[in-house]
Amino acid sequence: MSGVLSSAGGVDALLRLRRVEEFLFHEARLIDERRFEDWRDLYTEDGIYWVPSEPDQDNPADRLSIFYENRALMDVRIRQLRHGAFWAQIPPVRTRHVIGNVVLEEGGGDAELRTRSSFVMLEHRDDHRRVFGGEARHRLRPDGDGFRIAWKRVDLVDCEGTHGFMSVPF
Amino acid sequence: MTVFDRTEIESLVEPDRVHRRVYTDPEIFALEMERIFGRAWILVGHDSQIPQPGDWIRTSIGLRDVVMIRGADGAIRVLHNRCPHRGMTVCVPRAGGGRRLVCPYHGWAFDTAGKLLGVPQPGGYDEGFDPGEARRSMAAVARVESCRGFVFASLAAEGPTLAEFLGEISDTLDNFCDRAPEGEVEMVGAPLRQTFEGNWKLHMENSVDTVHPGFVHRSSVEAAQGFIAATGAAETADQSIQMFNANGFTLNEWDSTAIHGYDGGHVFMDGFYRGGIIDPDRRDPVFEDYKARMAAAYGEERMKRIFGRETFNNLVYPNLSFNTRFQQLRVIRPVSVDRTDVHSYVFRLRGAPEEMFHTAVKFVSTANSPASPVLADDLAVFEQLQQGLNSEGVEWIDLSRRSGREEPFGNRGARDRATSELPMRTMMGAWRRYMAAA
Ligand code: FES
Ligand SMILES: [Fe+2]
Numbered sequence: 001m002s003g004v005l006s007s008a009g010g011v012d013a014l015l016r017l018r019r020v021e022e023f024l025f026h027e028a029r030l031i032d033e034r035r036f037e038d039w040r041d042l043y044t045e046d047g048i049y050w051v052p053s054e055p056d057q058d059n060p061a062d063r064l065s066i067f068y069e070n071r072a073l074m075d076v077r078i079r080q081l082r083h084g085a086f087w088a089q090i091p092p093v094r095t096r097h098v099i100g101n102v103v104l105e106e107g108g109g110d111a112e113l114r115t116r117s118s119f120v121m122l123e124h125r126d127d128h129r130r131v132f133g134g135e136a137r138h139r140l141r142p143d144g145d146g147f148r149i150a151w152k153r154v155d156l157v158d159c160e161g162t163h164g165f166m167s168v169p170f
Numbered sequence: 171m172t173v174f175d176r177t178e179i180e181s182l183v184e185p186d187r188v189h190r191r192v193y194t195d196p197e198i199f200a201l202e203m204e205r206i207f208g209r210a211w212i213l214v215g216h217d218s219q220i221p222q223p224g225d226w227i228r229t230s231i232g233l234r235d236v237v238m239i240r241g242a243d244g245a246i247r248v249l250h251n252r253c254p255h256r257g258m259t260v261c262v263p264r265a266g267g268g269r270r271l272v273c274p275y276h277g278w279a280f281d282t283a284g285k286l287l288g289v290p291q292p293g294g295y296d297e298g299f300d301p302g303e304a305r306r307s308m309a310a311v312a313r314v315e316s317c318r319g320f321v322f323a324s325l326a327a328e329g330p331t332l333a334e335f336l337g338e339i340s341d342t343l344d345n346f347c348d349r350a351p352e353g354e355v356e357m358v359g360a361p362l363r364q365t366f367e368g369n370w371k372l373h374m375e376n377s378v379d380t381v382h383p384g385f386v387h388r389s390s391v392e393a394a395q396g397f398i399a400a401t402g403a404a405e406t407a408d409q410s411i412q413m414f415n416a417n418g419f420t421l422n423e424w425d426s427t428a429i430h431g432y433d434g435g436h437v438f439m440d441g442f443y444r445g446g447i448i449d450p451d452r453r454d455p456v457f458e459d460y461k462a463r464m465a466a467a468y469g470e471e472r473m474k475r476i477f478g479r480e481t482f483n484n485l486v487y488p489n490l491s492f493n494t495r496f497q498q499l500r501v502i503r504p505v506s507v508d509r510t511d512v513h514s515y516v517f518r519l520r521g522a523p524e525e526m527f528h529t530a531v532k533f534v535s536t537a538n539s540p541a542s543p544v545l546a547d548d549l550a551v552f553e554q555l556q557q558g559l560n561s562e563g564v565e566w567i568d569l570s571r572r573s574g575r576e577e578p579f580g581n582r583g584a585r586d587r588a589t590s591e592l593p594m595r596t597m598m599g600a601w602r603r604y605m606a607a608a
Contacts (some may be wrong), residue, residue, distance in 0.1 A: 009494050051541070054360050063359045063527045068532075072397065072408050079393035080543050086389040087554075088546035160477055160513055162363040165546035 013104075018060065020115055020140065021102045023147050028097035028119070032170055033119040039169070044141060044148045045072060049169060051154045067157065067169065088167050093125040095168060099136075112150060113140040119154075121170055132170055133157055172197045178559040183602040185595070186570035190559045192601070193369040193567075199507035206488050206604045207232025211315070211322040211335045213490045214238045214248055216357040216517075224282050225267040226413055230503060236311055237261045238321060240243055240270070248311040248323040249284045271308070278606075284308035287385060310509050318347040319354060338580045339436035341446060342484040346494045348476045351380025351467040351521030355497065357427040358527070362538045363514040364545065368552035369559075370489065370504040371597070372520050377491050377500075378437050378550060378593040380424040381571075383417040386551050390543040391418035409529065414543060416443050425587040433582040435487025437593040441480035441495060449490045456525040463521060482504060485593070496533035508556050514538035569594045 009016075015134045032038040041050070050060055051067040069077065080086050098120045105114040120133040134156040140147035154170045174197075182189040182198075191198055214229045215238045215258060224240035228251060235251040237260070247547065253260050258275035270287060279287045285308075286301040300306070313324045315332035317340060322332050347355050364375075383391075394414035398407055405585045407415070419442065429438040462474045487492050489502040497517040504510055516534040518527045536542055540549075559567070572590035579585035586592045 004580075037575055053362055053399055053539075062524075062531060064514070064535050064539070066360050066362070066541050067536060070408070072403070073291075076390070076393045076397045076414065077543060079396045080389045083389035083393060086547065087386065088550040090550075096549060150304055160363070162365045163540035164365055164367075165549040166541045167543070167546050 007169050017102065017104055017141060020113060020147070021099075023140065024099050024102060024115070024117055024136075024138070025148070027067075027113075028099050032095050032097055034081075034092070034168075036081055036168075040071065040074045040078060040148075042076070043152075045071060047071060047149050048151045048153065049074060049149075049154075051156065051170065052159055054160050055155065065170055066163070067154075068158075075128045077167075077169075086167070088165050093123050093168055095124075096122045097170075108139060111141065113142070113147070114138070115140065119170065128164075130164075134159070134170075136170070174198075174201060177603045180398040180602060183598050186573050187566045187568050188598050189548065190561075190567060192598075193371060193556070194507060196507045198605075199369075199504070200606060202233045202601075203504070205607065206601070207234075207325075207504070209324065209326040209604060209607075210330055210488055211313075211324045211332050211403065212488075213320060213486070214314075215314065215321050215323060216319050216355075216515075217246060218356040218502060219265075220246070220267075220532055222267060222587055224269055225265075226261060227265045228263070231311065231325055232504065234325065235259065236323070237271075237308075238323075239271075239282055242312075243283075246284060246314065246316065247320055248314045250309040250311065252309070253278060254286070254306055254308060266298055266470070271343070281310050284310060287481075316563055317343055322570075335434065337432055337434050337436065338583065339397060339434070339438065339484065339486055341479065342438055342481055342494055343486075343492075345476065345479045345481070346492060346497070346517075348468075349464075349494060349497075349522075350519035350577075351463040353467070354520045357515050358514070358518050361515045362535070362540070364512045364514070364538065364540045364549065365505075365531065366510055366512075366549040366552045367508055368510060368556035369507060370502050370510040371601075372487060372555055373502050373548075374487075374489065374491065374551045374553070374597060375594050378429060378485060380419075380427075380429070380439070380588040381421065383419065384421065386547050387417040388542055389415075390414040393543065394418075409532050413443075413533070413536050417544065421589055424589050427556045427588045428585050429584040429588045429593055430579050430583055430591075431576075431592050431596030433596075433599070435597050437487075437596055438484040438486060439482045439588055439593075441482045442588075443482075443495070456523050456529075459523050465524075467521065480560055485597075488604075489599060493533075497530040498528075498534045498537065500538065510552075512538075513540075541546055569598065590602045 027042055049067055049069045053064045053066050055129055057063045099117055101118040103116050108114040115138045117136050119136055120143060123130045137153045139151040141150050182192050212231045215227055219227050220240040223240050226237050229236055229238050237249045237251045240246055251259055251261050255276060258273050260271050260273045260486050277290045281287055285304040296529050311323045311325060312327040314324055317332060327448040347353055394411045427442050429439045431437045479585045481494055483491055483493055492499040499515045501513045514534055516530050537544055569591045572586055576584035576586040
């Protein structure tokens with residue numbers, strides 16, 4: 001079995017993994033607490049948030065996506081989430097993420113950390129309960145003490161399934 | 171199942187109003203599956219989904235699970251996805267291919283036309299067992315016809331041909347394909363699949379309801395406007411943001427476009443998008459390249475006529491909606507009286523620059539993703555609409571807006587300003603005719 005404890009970096013690698021985990025927990029908490037503007041500001045200026053509609057989708061330009069948003073589209077979505085007449089959010093959803101199985105991947109060099117993690121997101125709205133889950137991949141750029149998200153891809157386990165309307169990011 | 175008499179059905183639809191049971195009564199829904207979805211021509215797919223002999227996809231006609239398959243002879247057939255032995259679903263994945271279909275339950279094998287090739291251990295049957303007998307084959311759907319690669323099927327052995335059924339709305343299906351320099355479109359990838367807790371007709375009516383965007387889509391319109399005001403991005407705004415913004419038409423602006431209905435229940439509305447990448451007359455290198463290829467393929471005159479046929483949503487009754495400008499097609503799939511799935515597809519214009527396809531992908535994702543800022547509001551409204559209709563407190567739905575003000579259009583159609591409820595009256599007129607025919 002391989003992992004941080006068996007890797008050459010030892011304690012340093014463990015600390016780095018822990019910093020990444022804390023960042024991912026923080027990101028999820030911002031969504032759950034509906035601090036959407038703060039969530040958006042975790043992204044780099046050219047950051048991308050992507051939720052494909054097919055499991056092995058490799059190009060957002062030639063396949064349909066559930067979300068494919070740059071900062072501009074995130075901004076419009078957040079303005080809508082703050083709007084008083086957003087019917088899909090009356091009443092608003094309440095969500096809670098659980099994040100786990102965080103691993104750092106090879107590649108990306110020092111400029112970019114690549115991570116994979118699993119998540120479950122519980123959602124409640126107007127007597128409807130849903131569970132979303134899947135794998136998230138992040139490309140993180142070190143920024144001061146923390147990171148910024150250059151790219152995030154969320155592969156829902158049921159990405160090609162049939163979905164009711166949704167409006168907050170995973 | 172309740173036997174409805176003709177007068178009872180007819181009494182549910184008056185010229186300007188409809189009884190709420192049409193949207194809420196499970197027995198009416200069952201009758202719709204028999205009399206509308208069991209008789210009309212229903213889109214089952216596109217021939218580009220099954221390019222090779224033996225390729226098949228699972229699809230549906232109303233609640234019937236069917237398989238669209240390309241035979242070894244190249245012909246497209248539609249088979250009931252039901253084994254003639256003991257009823258098993260023969261094709262289980264969403265798509266597949268090969269020389270034979272083998273039933274997972276006891277291994278009966280069929281050729282690509284559905285004919286039984288053989289059964290395991292045939293000695294178990296008497297000598298009279300004839301695999302060639304029709305009742306041993308997978309049953310074929312009564313009629314299959316296609317129009318420009320769009321494959322339609324009808325469960326009814328008799329009735330109008332596809333061309334008669336489509337009537338003049340086939341112009342817009344032609345226009346969908348004529349916009350490709352090679353005259354053909356290709357369905358690409360899997361559809362987006364949405365679902366809502368509401369009747370299927372709500373979605374059809376809403377896609378040609380021009381009064382709702384100013385109310386239902388106010389949040390996405392104002393979010394887009396807020397973004398544009400804050401960043402000064404109007405000209406360069408993202409294609410999706412331009413689309414959100416375009417829903418901000420005033421009712422007077424909507425009324426400068428027209429809406430059309432045909433006797434068969436089919437409806438189309440004129441195009442209305444202006445500005446930026448969604449402008450039909452835009453000037454950018456990709457669009458110039460596309461126009462050059464179109465002119466080469468068709469000549470200037472014909473190209474002008476093709477682009478001049480500018481429509482937005484086009485509805486083929488009962489459950490098909492497509493957009494010729496952005497290669498979008500939606501199939502509205504009734505599940506139960508208060509549950510509907512919608513599958514949204516995108517197409518590539520064969521022979522056009524690939525960037526045209528990317529624009530279409532973006533359009534279809536923006537307008538059809540379950541996470542779309544536009545669609546989420548529509549779906550949320552459909553669910554509350556269905557709740558409202560469940561109330562016995564008021565029995566009738568009013569469809570009288572601009573009633574009687576339409577003018578004749580084409581051979582068997584009418585047209586009016588886009589804010590008219592003409593489309594809803596047109597579709598309910600067709601509903602009444604299908605449902606009252608024993
Ligand atoms: S049900 Fe298909 S082989 Fe028996
Ligand atoms: Fe809408």
